[in-house]
Amino acid sequence: MGGRLFKNFSFFSATLSFFILIGIFSILFTYAQDSIHQFGFDFLSSEIWEADEDDEDIGIFGGFIPIVGTMLSTTIAMIIATPLAMGIAIFLTEIAHKTLIKPVSIAIELLAAIPSIIYGMWGLFYFAPIIQSTFGGQGVGLLTAGIVLAIMIIPFMAAITRDSMNTVPDVLKESAYAMGATKFEVIKDVVMPYSKGGIIGSIILALGRALGETMAVAFLIGSVMQIPSKITDPTTSIPVLLANNFSEAQGLEMSSMYYLALILFIVSFIIISVAKFYFLGKKVK
Amino acid sequence: MNRLLLNKIILMLSTLSAIIGISFLFWILATLTYKGVSSIHLSTFSQDLVNGGIRNLLVGQFTMAIIASLIAVPLGMFAGIWLREYSNGSKLASIIRNLSDVMMSAPSIVIGVFVYALFVVPFGGYNGFAGIIALAIMMIPIIISTTDNMLALVPKELREAGVALGGSKHKIILQIVIKAAKVGITTGVLLSFARIIGETAPLLFTSANSQFFTMDLTEQFPSLTVSIYNLATYPDEASRELAWSASFILTAIVLIINLTGRYMTRNKK
Known part of the structure; x- marks a missing residue:
């Protein structure tokens, strides 16, 4: 009897994550109905975000600015993070002396464990002033948010890339060395092609992380509803707009917030699925 | 000799990336220690936020x-047990495994929005339970994946030995399989707790938030x-x-819990 109960409860728990996912999707979709109905797909391209002066429950809302802000800050982060993460993975798998691998790996993993709000604090008070004195602007803005976002996703990207580079059989590398290949040639022509799937997967997965990152960006992007004209300009992103304005919104504006959350959720879902199932494959057989 | 030079440059750049990564870690930790320690007083721990301390917050x-x-831990573990021990590699199991993998990387702010709609709006205001549910939703997929992966490492022979002794399936799982995977699962629990x-964002x-000491989750x-x-x-110096x-x-x-978790598995490998 106990056995059956045990099995049934296990099954119930297993289906739970399925229902949570369906639940998130349907709740966001339901609450976003008003906004979807009102603005449709024009929501994606409209820059105006304004509640009506007389009635706060209505107004015109478009998601273009936060959508562009999210894409730009993520792009900057990816451009900076990708080469650095590749470098770290190469260092850990091909260059570092055996005694160095462990401490460096731990340091990189601790970097990943630091809560995002800490990156925000540090970025706002220590990093933003440096950006301001080097590149001008107000300190907070796209560039600052992008760089700190890069620092946050580097460890994550480096760890997955390292794991997939570690799967390259030694015999393949040794054969190339025996032909007189340099270390770089072995990395470029043997390691990289062999672990290509894992590397691309790690980049896309990190992209998914960066898109949804909230707190660090909330400190650093400036939270201004404007299209940035310079790279140092403040703007906003979907998670930041939600973090700062969600709880005060009402009526149609609230519904538009749910619409933005739905867009973010669907985009992340697609990106993560592509990375996990197309490039990284299933880890466990 | 061009390719040798190129080789050197690339290797140097890779080493430099590692140095840059580590410098950021030390830069952040040094800043925190310098700014944090100098502003900690005894009252930081004995007072609540309303009086300039963090007791109630901790x-x-x-x-x-x-x-x-x-x-999250029991639910995630049961789910992991079903995936590994009961599902027999069915199609449903692989769908659940994939969805839970995707959930692991879902934006945390979206989980906050979801829980707001489900547990804040109907109850007329922010409440501790809603925060707990948001955190649990973040934690469940991590526990599922840890349990699933750790149970996969337990040798089949152990299960067969259990069967040979006449143990029922759930007893074998509870008393043999879970025990064998204990360290790995505990590490997973500690790492996800640290996270x-x-x-x-989900809170x-x-x-x-509340300025006062309370245990009232409603x-x-x-x-x-x-x-x-916040x-x-x-703008005032004391708040900063x-x-x-x-x-x-x-x-x-966070780092102490994280390192404790890693230390536990260190001897196993």
């Missing part, structure tokens, strides 16, 4: 994270991370100093 943050773990205790509009609940976010934006002490303490807690 208690609140731990309360929510611990109760969230009490919900959710530092979360801010912003679920538990929100009301707004004090949160260390949400307080850091305090950092206040408190934000730095809170950041230092939070990071210390």
